[in-house]
Amino acid sequence: MDLPRLHFDNAFVRELPGDPETGPRVRQVAGAVWSRVMPTPVQAPTLLAHSREVAEELGFTPGQLASPAFAEVFGGNTLLPGMDPVASNYGGHQFGHWAGQLGDGRAISLGECITAAGGRRELQLKGAGMTPYSRSADGRAVLRSSIREFLCSEAMHHLGVPTTRALSLVSTGEAVVRDMFYDGHPAPEPGAIVCRVAPSFLRFGHFELPYAAGDLELLRRLADFCIWRDFPHLLGARAAEPLDALRRAGAFDETRYGDWFEEVCVRTARTVAHWMRVGFVHGVLNTDNMSILGLTIDYGPYGWIDDFDPDWTPNTTDAQGRRYRFGWQPRVAHWNLSRLAQALSPLFGDVAPLQAGLDRYVEAWQAAEREVVAGKLGLARCRDGDLALMERLQALMQSAQVDMAIWFRALAELDPAQPSLTPMADGFYDASLREAHAADLEQWLRDYALRLRDDPLDAAARRARMRASNPKYVLRNYLAQQAIDQAAAGDPSGIADLLEVMRRPYDEQPGREAHAAKRPDWARSRAGCSMLSCSS
Incomplete structure (x- = not known):
């Protein structure tokens, strides 16, 4: 055919x-x-x-x-x-x-x-x-x-x-x-x-290499090209004109470069916020693995948070320093953007536009973080005190080894009139740790229920908001490894089956509940399920 x-x-x-x-x-x-x-x-x-x-x-x-x-x-x-x-x-x-x-x-x-x-x-x-x-x-x-x-x-x-x-x-x-x-x-x-x-x-x-080589003409050509091809809205009505004509006409200037860098910063912040929302750990956030469009790129030793742990990295190469651990991803992205700003600095007579872009990253990240908190907790908006409420919960989840995806998905079923750990019971990895931290978690639930009574969303709207923010199904490491093992044995059907589940991560999908279960004990330390290398 x-x-x-x-x-x-x-x-x-x-x-x-x-x-x-x-x-x-x-x-x-x-x-x-x-x-x-x-x-x-x-x-x-x-x-x-x-x-x-x-x-x-x-x-x-x-x-x-x-x-x-x-x-x-x-x-x-x-x-x-x-x-x-x-x-x-x-x-x-x-x-x-x-x-x-x-x-x-x-x-x-x-x-x-x-x-x-x-x-x-x-x-x-x-x-x-x-x-x-x-x-x-x-x-x-x-x-x-x-x-x-x-x-x-x-x-x-x-x-x-x-x-x-x-x-x-x-x-x-x-x-x-x-x-x-x-x-x-x-x-x-x-x-x-x-x-x-x-x-x-x-x-x-791409921009760091010509900067390091001192090839400023190539750096400028690459920046002009990127704006023209990948950010045409920054050129307005002139976006359809040939690149060479735009360059000769002086369409690319410090203002244009500054607007471009600022947008790269904002896109990056919003993408990292999504990673934190769903529990994704990139694993190798080198600057060569950072997309100028703010896309998640280069899926190497990535991982998904099972029991909540901001210090976890899936990358064996990073096991000692943990530079790319889950909780550090927002600051690493900022550091990487600083390296990009350095690379672009020859395009500017003053560093002020570049610093403004980095400041916009911080602002965009903070706004996105507040939106994530509001969505995950089912609030109309994130108010003063809600970030602290979430930080308290995350500290307790880490101490009690609570599954991130299961907890937040089940939290939507909480009855604020009678807050209880019962809806989240399946999210605990260790019974003794659950017992040790039960009182603190129950106190947090009471404080959360009190916050809900002061929120304008009704129960149905809250549940819908939480279900749209908290996926039931994520690509847990052990699920991917099971598909890998099956394919290596000659049966690739598990790949398509798993992809079909992941196509609707926010839906209940009756009959597929096993794909939403917490990590089994056998996967805690197995290669491919816990730690991975950059080897591919």
Whole structure:
């Protein structure tokens, strides 16, 4: 069956300077933001799973998805007309230290597709083979990490969190050797490729690299391009004009750059607030993993909070310092934005607009945090004292080892006239800790019930607000691991089954209650369910 003829407008390649050398030879690339490189063909590409919403947006029918031709394209064996594969060049701060050139080490962008609705969607294969930026790895990805990225990209979208998307998950029919925990025990694992989809994959690190190299002309060109392609509303009626014409006319000035940076800061704050709302821990918030659009990007050693713990990180590499732990995500995002501000500083005669953008991050984060608190507690709005009320609860939840998702979902069923721990009974991981903290938790519930009596929302409106803010289903680590184990044994059906649950995370979904259960004891310390590495 023929695949649809997609319309590609590869502006990134057309408008920005590229590497004169082609091919995957690992090298330092100067003065360029992309390098042409073809995906490395695989032995037996087979479609394991897909997102029907993303497929429909791009124009693929169910029959086309099932055809061998689809797996050939999105397994990296062939190209559709208009595709122009490149790997992107960027740098970044990793764990607080400048790491120099990084780039797409295992991701290859096929091109920028214009959808029937007029949207721009860049299609990127992760695990498609060597690139000039592959460094010590081989450009491939393993099945376990690919399943996790595919599922989480879509789960986050359905939770309402800004994110990159995933079109497809294709097995390669080849093994990839990985040392999962960098402990000297490499082993072959099944290989796979995810097709990631986003309006843009530009990262903070794209701007840091030319700044570090002193290439201010490239920095300016990249900033102008980003505003023109990814933030066209900042150009108003002139957004449809060619980029070169706008540059010659002086359309990009300090005011424009300042407005752009401020919007990046606000978008970032709102996305981080969503992470905190649903209990998501990114795990590796380096600046090269921060999207300029404020999307959640690069699903590596991420995790989901089970028992509430602001100090938890899923990343084995971060186990000692815990720089990227759950509770630190808002401040790390601010630090990363400060690095972006530094990179953009040559575009400004004065640092005041950059400081204003960082101040807007703080304001936007505080406003978003208050909205999160109001939603999770079912309040019309967050008043003075409500943040402290939430902080008290979170401290008790941490001490009593209470499941975050179960507690807040069940809290909607609380009877303010007779506040009791009964609705939240399934959320405790340790009976002795529940008993030890029961009195304090019950006092908190009484104080919360008193606050509800002073709120204008009636019981039905409160419950609806809480259910819209507190998901019943999140992609718990052990659920993803079960799907991985099943697929590794030759049955990929668990991927689609789990994705179907995650498509409606705020609905009750009778018969699927097991997917909302707290982490089982066997998953407390099992690899893939508690701690993960950056290995993929």
